[in-house]
Amino acid sequence: MEMTKKAAVSRRSLLAASALLAMPSIVRAQTADTIKIGFPVPLTGPYGTEAKDQVACAQIAISEFNEAGGLNGKKAELLVRDDKLDPGEAATRTIELIEKDGANFICGSLSAAVQLAVNNVAKQRGVIYNSISQSDQIAALPDWSKTTFHEGMTPHLTAGAVGRYAFGKFGKKVVFLQADYAYGHEMVAGFKAVGEKMGIEVLADLRHPLGATDYSTLLPRIQSLKPDILVLVNFGRDQQISLKQATDFGLKKTTKIVAPVLLYTARQAAGEKAFEGVIGGTSYYWGIESTVPTAKAFNDRYRKANEGRVPSDYGALGYAGVRALLEGARRAGGTDTAKVIAALEGLKYDFYKGPQEIRACDHQAVQPVFIIESKAAGANPNDVFNVISTDAANADNLVSCKDEGHV
């Protein structure tokens, strides 16, 4: 009886397996000669909205490249995978993209932990990875390698830009309220680094657990300290809830609230009241199209493909990340890793938000940061921020290559 069982099972699994085997091989046959860019992003989970916009934007970079004739007739292709915002899953998906799908380059991710995981896997296999999420560590040793590129901003850069603007304008007495995890710690370190130079006085450095829903114990304490500025370092839902409670509490009457990053998608979801008057940084806001021609071109293209909507900040990074890789392949005349790295190092470009440069020593994108203020109610639902200041691309605002451990 045991034998029949074995036979039955192996027949079944053989059938199932041959069906499974057939599927990818058909796909492979169609796309034998394309430039493949693996794109692991968290389609499911709390950042699903942002991830979907990253895909929409990356797709624009792909179709632009293909419409321009590709690379000697070789077309580009985007392989989107759901990393579920989980580093282990992202690592597995990246291995799959490289080993099974034969991806030439990897781009993507939306969390510090995930991008470091993807980077480690790509690095081990000598595949170029262009990360589009915030992290200081990815550009520094020991995580960095020759194949690591970082189109995203770094907490040091973001917090520095916002800090320089806010501490100079609204006062030197500062309270920090941070979500107690890596993102919070890195951002606050960035604010303190720039604050020290400007002589700020830190009245309190408060922490709340990730995913907190009640800030009523912290708010009276903050108010009694009478700070000029409250730096609110949290993300997503935490940011929405804490801002709403701070607004209801009346904190905005006496104190300017500043956040390192204001997300277009979060502002859309939470509405104008909680965010009104809050100042923060961003890598991109569609409103810069009035002064930046490349932004106008990118927005128009996006509007056409997406029923008149406009691209979000994290989404636009997906466009820039993929386009940089394709530009590298075009200049290198192929997908050879060493040649593409050489082509990208020191590359100057203006894809969507003004002049940028890939710093040769650590492959970090030197880029402008925009300081934005949330509006009361705009002319249309897309009109949510005012760009009040622009920090032009400047390598001095990044952690120096020496401090990152590069020789």
Next chain:
Amino acid sequence: MLNPLLVARCKQHRVVLAIAFLIIFPLLMPFKAIAVNILIYGLFALGFNMLFGTLGLLSFGHAALFGGGAYACGLVMLKLGLPWYVGILGSVLAGMLIAATIGAFAIRTRGIYFAMVTLALAQCLYFLADQATDLTGGENGLRGVDLKTIQLPGMTLNFVDPLTRYYVVAFFVAVALFVLSRILASPFGAVLEAVRENEARARACGYHVRMVRYLAFILSGGFCGLAGALQALHLSIVPLETLAISNSGLVVMMSLLGGMGTFFGPFVGAGIFLLLENLVSLWTVHWQIFVGAAFVACVLFFPRGIWGTILMGRGR
């Protein structure tokens, strides 16, 4: 009907049959990395099943044993600079040590209380790893567990090569299967069975039931720790999530899906879960609905799990 002698032979040589299957398995899978994942999670579920299936103790803290092993392997290699096989040895010991610690508190409780105590202690380990940023990398996880080549007398294996990596992992899984098979066939295995079948009678026969449970927990820790180490080497990272509560839930689900208390059930469960997850999430972001529905259907219609039902259908 089949020759009963043949059946007995098959059962006797299940490890040999399993090894033969392990050799052809990667050729049946859509890609090698998922075959590796199935083996690793299968081994994890096997360790879990040793407690749940064999003794009926439902632990909700097995992520601590798996993750503990993964971190142990990574830390031995990264911080102590020792070779990978010492890392693997360290992970087995770490898994057993963590199991011994958690077990010391949990083993006196039963049922839901056992589940809760193991869950609570596993969460302690999670937050410990989260806070010890300098050692574990905290939130960002441990990176750089890079194993590129394996030196054997007379040859060098390229561990980054998908198929080689699979066979290295399969080798350790085969060893674990053999060890488990020996444990279950030993007098101690007979005592485990006795405790499961009739605890009062086992106690009346003079067996120290609590000690038997405790030892089984520690052995389970060894298997889970090994699975953790293999994952660390496979992914070249140790995410903080390996210690998370979701990982403990995952292994319960895989065991139930495959069939608790069966020898190969954990591997079947891990395989079906991971294949479903992988294939469904390729064409829809709502993959969880499908995997969840499959799980519910399985619990409703095959309470013995898929492998358990197949065994039953064959009149055993």
